[in-house]
Amino acid sequence: MAKSNVTFQDIAQYTGFSKTTISRYFNHPDTVTPQNQAIIREALEKLGYQSNKVARILAKGQTEFIGLIIPNLYLSFYAEILDEFLKSYEKYGYKFLVFSGGQGEEAERQYIQELLAYHVEGLIVLSHTIPSLELASYDLPLVTIEREDQYVSSINTDNYQGGVEATELLHRCGCDVYLHINIPVLGKKTPAFRRIDGFRDVCRKYDLPHEFLSYKGESSYQDLAEKLHVITDDIARKYPGKRKGIFCSNDTIANIVSNHLLRNHSRDLEDYRLIGFDGSPVSEQAVYPISTIAQQIDQLVDGAMELIVDQIRIRKKDPSALLEPVHRTVAPVLISRATTEEV
Amino acid sequence: MAKSNVTFQDIAQYTGFSKTTISRYFNHPDTVTPQNQAIIREALEKLGYQSNKVARILAKGQTEFIGLIIPNLYLSFYAEILDEFLKSYEKYGYKFLVFSGGQGEEAERQYIQELLAYHVEGLIVLSHTIPSLELASYDLPLVTIEREDQYVSSINTDNYQGGVEATELLHRCGCDVYLHINIPVLGKKTPAFRRIDGFRDVCRKYDLPHEFLSYKGESSYQDLAEKLHVITDDIARKYPGKRKGIFCSNDTIANIVSNHLLRNHSRDLEDYRLIGFDGSPVSEQAVYPISTIAQQIDQLVDGAMELIVDQIRIRKKDPSALLEPVHRTVAPVLISRATTEEV
Numbered sequence: 001m002a003k004s005n006v007t008f009q010d011i012a013q014y015t016g017f018s019k020t021t022i023s024r025y026f027n028h029p030d031t032v033t034p035q036n037q038a039i040i041r042e043a044l045e046k047l048g049y050q051s052n053k054v055a056r057i058l059a060k061g062q063t064e065f066i067g068l069i070i071p072n073l074y075l076s077f078y079a080e081i082l083d084e085f086l087k088s089y090e091k092y093g094y095k096f097l098v099f100s101g102g103q104g105e106e107a108e109r110q111y112i113q114e115l116l117a118y119h120v121e122g123l124i125v126l127s128h129t130i131p132s133l134e135l136a137s138y139d140l141p142l143v144t145i146e147r148e149d150q151y152v153s154s155i156n157t158d159n160y161q162g163g164v165e166a167t168e169l170l171h172r173c174g175c176d177v178y179l180h181i182n183i184p185v186l187g188k189k190t191p192a193f194r195r196i197d198g199f200r201d202v203c204r205k206y207d208l209p210h211e212f213l214s215y216k217g218e219s220s221y222q223d224l225a226e227k228l229h230v231i232t233d234d235i236a237r238k239y240p241g242k243r244k245g246i247f248c249s250n251d252t253i254a255n256i257v258s259n260h261l262l263r264n265h266s267r268d269l270e271d272y273r274l275i276g277f278d279g280s281p282v283s284e285q286a287v288y289p290i291s292t293i294a295q296q297i298d299q300l301v302d303g304a305m306e307l308i309v310d311q312i313r314i315r316k317k318d319p320s321a322l323l324e325p326v327h328r329t330v331a332p333v334l335i336s337r338a339t340t341e342e343v
Numbered sequence: 344m345a346k347s348n349v350t351f352q353d354i355a356q357y358t359g360f361s362k363t364t365i366s367r368y369f370n371h372p373d374t375v376t377p378q379n380q381a382i383i384r385e386a387l388e389k390l391g392y393q394s395n396k397v398a399r400i401l402a403k404g405q406t407e408f409i410g411l412i413i414p415n416l417y418l419s420f421y422a423e424i425l426d427e428f429l430k431s432y433e434k435y436g437y438k439f440l441v442f443s444g445g446q447g448e449e450a451e452r453q454y455i456q457e458l459l460a461y462h463v464e465g466l467i468v469l470s471h472t473i474p475s476l477e478l479a480s481y482d483l484p485l486v487t488i489e490r491e492d493q494y495v496s497s498i499n500t501d502n503y504q505g506g507v508e509a510t511e512l513l514h515r516c517g518c519d520v521y522l523h524i525n526i527p528v529l530g531k532k533t534p535a536f537r538r539i540d541g542f543r544d545v546c547r548k549y550d551l552p553h554e555f556l557s558y559k560g561e562s563s564y565q566d567l568a569e570k571l572h573v574i575t576d577d578i579a580r581k582y583p584g585k586r587k588g589i590f591c592s593n594d595t596i597a598n599i600v601s602n603h604l605l606r607n608h609s610r611d612l613e614d615y616r617l618i619g620f621d622g623s624p625v626s627e628q629a630v631y632p633i634s635t636i637a638q639q640i641d642q643l644v645d646g647a648m649e650l651i652v653d654q655i656r657i658r659k660k661d662p663s664a665l666l667e668p669v670h671r672t673v674a675p676v677l678i679s680r681a682t683t684e685e686v
Contacts, residue, residue, distance in 0.1 A: 007452055008480075020480045026459060031663060064457075065440075073416075073426040074624075083416040086443035090450050095457065097408075098441045100429035107433050109350050114407075114438065116369060137351075137363040221624060259630045281417075281564060287602045287630050320374060 014043045066094045066308065067115040069108065071101040071127045074221070075252060076280040077295070078126065081145065084301040085124070092305055094121070101127040112138070122308045125152075128190065141311035141323065143304045148189045153311070155303040155328045156191040162293040162332035163198020166247045166275045169291065169336060171206060173273040174343045175245030178203050178210040179235060181228070181257070182249035183217060192249065195277065199247055228256045236265050244272050251276035251283040254290050258339065262287065274339040289337040299330045357386045409437045409651065410458040412451065414444040414470045417564070418595060419623040420638070421469065424488065427644040428467070435648055437464070444470040455481070465651045468495075471533065484654035484666065486647045491532045496654070498646040498671045499534040505636040505675035506541020509590045509618045512634065512679060514549055516616040517686045518588030521546050521553040522578060524571070524600070525592035526560060535592065538620065542590055571599045579608050587615050594619035594626040597633050601682065605630065617682040632680040642673045 008022045015022070017036065024031045025040045032040070068085060070078045085096055097120060099111045108129050115123065122141035128148065135142055136151040144154040170178060180199045196212065203210035213231050218224035235244060248254035254276030261272055276283050279294025307326060314321050355362045360379065367374045368383045375383070411428060413421045428439055440463060442454045451472050458466065465484035471491065478485055479494040487497040513521060523542045539555065546553035556574050561567035578587060591597040597619030604615055619626050622637025650669060657664050 007449075007456065009452075018480075019477065020482065023459075023480050023482050073422045073429075076419075076422075079416045079419075079422040082441075083443055086416075086441060087446060089442065089454065090446050095440050095442075095454070097438050098425075098429060099432065099438075100426055103430060103433050106350075109352075111432065111438070113350070116366075134362065137361075137366050139363070139366050221627065255628060259628070262630050282625075282628070284564065285598060285602070285625070287605050 010047055011040065011043055014047060015039055064094055065097055065115075065118065065120045067099065067112065067120045067123045068096045069099045069101065069112070069123065069125045069127045071129075073100060075250065076282060077250070077278045077297075080280070080297050081126065081301060084297050085305075088301060088305050092309065094305075101129055105129050116140070121312050124304055124308065136325075139323075141308050141315060143307045143311075145300055145304055146191055149191070149325070149327065150189060151325060153307050153323070153326045154191075155300055155307060155330065157295045157300065157332050158329040159191050159194035159332075160198045162277060162295075163195035163247075164202055165198075165332065165334045166195075166277070166293050167199045167202035167245075169275060169334065169340050170245030170247060170273055171202065171208065172342050173245060173340055174243060175273055176209070176242040177239050178208050178245045178247070179213055180210070180247045180249070181213045181215070181231060181253055184214040195249060224252075225256050225260075228253060229260050232257050232260045233264070236268070242271065246272065246274050248274070248276045251278045251280040251290065251292055254292070254339075255282045255286050258286055258288065258290055272339075273341070279333070279335060283335075283337070288339060291337045291340040292335050294333040294335050296330050296333060303328050303330060353390055354383065354386055357390060358382055407437055408440055408458075408461065408463045410442065410455065410463045410466045411439045412442045412444065412455070412466065412468045412470045414472075416443060418593065419625060420593070420621045420640075423623070423640050424469065424644060427640050428648075431644060431648050435652065437648075444472055448472050459483070464655050467647055467651065479668075482666075484651050484658060486650045486654075488643055488647055489534055492534070492668070492670065493532060494668060496650050496666070496669045497534075498643055498650060498673065500638045500643065500675050501672040502534050502537035502675075503541045505620060506538035506590075507545055508541075508675065508677045509538075509620070509636050510542045510545035510588075512618060512677065512683050513588030513590060513616050514545065514551065515685050516588060516683055517586060518616055519552070519585040520582050521551050521588045521590070522556055523553070523590045523592070524556045524558070524574060524596055527557040538592060567595075568599050568603075571596060572603050575600050575603045576607070579611070585614065589615065589617050591617070591619045594621045594623040594633065594635055597635070597682075598625045598629050601629055601631065601633055615682075616684070622676070622678060626678075626680070631682060634680045634683040635678050637676040637678050639673050639676060646671055646673060 008019045011022045012019045021032060021036070022040065025037060068082070070082055073079050073082070082098065089095065097115060099108065101108055108127065116138060123138070125135060125142065125144045126147060132144065132149050132151040142152050144152055146156050167178065180196060182196060215227040215231060218227060246257060248257060254274055258274055261269060275291040275293065277293045279292050283290040283292040307328070311323050314323065351362045351365045354365045364375060364379070365383065368380060411425070413425060416422050416425070425441065432438065440458060442451065444451055451470065455466070459481060466481070468478060468485065468487045469490060475487065475492050475494040485495050487495055489499050510521065523539060525539060558570040558574060561570065589600060591600060597617055601617055604612060618634040618636070620636045622635050626633040626635040654666050657666065
């Protein structure tokens with residue numbers, strides 16, 4: 001039986017040529033004598049070597065490329081998502097053309113246009129830059145994760161459930177006041193904002209004193225830290241002697257708050273209960289490991305690949321088939337650690 | 344003057360068609376009437392729209408793709424390097440096909456073979472999997488960063504200088520004993536092992552008591568942490584009452600050691616001086632910010648892009664030109680923080 005993936009090593013072994021010669025055959029065939037070319041060609045056939053990919057694009061219009069647009073690699077959530085997508089190569093064979101946002105809207109549009117011109121087979125979008133209505137107009141297999149998704153297919157964590165579980169845990173810790181730190185809600189339909197609804201609903205259910213605290217978008221980690229130090233000091237001043245339950249919209253925020261408390265409010269540490277969101281390494285690596293609502297990144301990525309492979313299959317059968325938006329959710333997982341000691 | 348990058352929005356505005364129509368023109372031209380196709384074609388010419396990229400690959404053999412092979416996204420050094428490469432899109436226009444190691448040697452070879460078959464214009468390799476002799480045999484523009492590089496071009500931090508500066512700083516802190524934690528040296532010519540030489544040379548210069556401590560490769564963060572906890576406890580037991588200067592081979596290690604000291608040896612904290620390597624966010628985000636030897640990631644990436652663009656240019660002029668290995672280094676930057684208080 002032919003090996004599914006013949007390596008240069010295999011071809012070199014079979015023909016007795018060096019790997020350099022095999023490489024030259026593929027990249028600069030004119031530097032290999034016609035006789036040797038014939039020997040290698042025959043070996044390729046015998047070994048069942050995959051045909052030239054560029055020829056395959058031309059013949060079938062299949063690039064086996066998927067464009068992947070992420071907002072940044074600064075939040076470890078995105079680094080982990082990207083890592084998981086790249087690992088799917090072995091299972092699905094798709095190669096990822098990766099674009100990182102933060103280069104502005106025009107650069108992102110230009111990049112997507114280039115991807116379209118290269119006939120990528122699909123797009124996976126995590127950046128918040130381009131409205132889903134415009135994404136839908138590209139009319140190709142497309143899945144979003146954790147961003148506004150009205151007109152396109154998506155897979156997201158059940159953020160409402162996550163907000164509920166985080167707040168219920170703080171409630172079991174017997175807190176006197178409940179605080180949620182997040183970026184300001186700007187009327188955008190970002191799935192993550194459902195965490196706020198979960199927080200509010202639990203607070204109302206038990207009639208708990210609560211407050212929503214927001215900061216404006218940050219320009220750097222240092223800037224984010226400074227904004228959160230102010231918020232943390234304000235909380236300490238406003239609620240002295242009360243047990244404060246703080247639910248942060250991600251683990252990076254929770255870690256900054258935790259470090260600031262350890263450095264500047266260490267005498268009152270027992271007055272605080274803290275939980276983050278995402279299940280990022282930073283929550284595990286903190287001096288006192290931080291409780292978190294973990295997103296199941298493997299399931300998000302698996303689900304996204306299933307959705308897009310499905311759309312690609314549909315389009316291969318019928319290039320003008322409509323791609324109806326499908327929305328899936330993945331359950332979050334509560335991880336209780338040192339910062340949410342129950343009483 | 345024509346805009347350098349015409350968007351679908353521009354074309355829609357110019358023609359009065361919707362963006363969906365413009366998108367369909369590019370992706371499913373048969374769904375646009377011949378009259379409207381003619382109007383759009385004329386608009387594209389007027390606006391100076393870039394010609395179809397696939398046509399361009401065919402005409403010139405230029406894909407504008409570079410393959411990028413990283414070992415993982417788990418160490419933030421690699422996430423930061425990747426982010427910086429992706430940001431170079433605006434400057435150089437290259438798009439990156441990214442592969443993350445940890446899927447084994449065969450998967451990595453197969454991926455590279457696919458990239459070669461797609462005629463990527465070059466490869467940037469940070470993984471340690473494939474020897475540079477084999478990389479050189481691919482015979483295409485190629486640059487490595489921080490890995491064995493004997494037969495290929497590379498750009499690395501001046502690791503020896505970094506080791507010297509870290510140890511000199513610990514010496515200024517008046518430590519009694521000097522410890523360096525790193526993975527075992529396996530006879531590989533990894534540039535990072537030059538840090539050990541820098542450490543040893545400074546210790547010998549001042550005749551300082553010193554020890555090299557190593558752990559075997561880790562299977563996960565938790566596994567790494569457990570191994571380092573054992574090493575940290577051993578150091579505490581072996582050198583009671585002495586001022587211990589610990590130089591860690593990266594910031595993730597330094598953070599684990601720092602957290603373990605804070606949790607389990609907090610009474611003796613003043614006996615420790617600690618410095619990491621890389622300048623990763625984790626060093627800044629620790630409860631007590633950790634001193635580090637920062638790698639200048641922007642300069643490493645800029646240098647790598649310059650080297651590869653140069654090789655691509657040479658090969659375009661003469662496809663059989665030899666690509667001589669060029670090795671460049673970037674100076675490290677000492678960042679002194681709370682963990683290396685001088686006396």
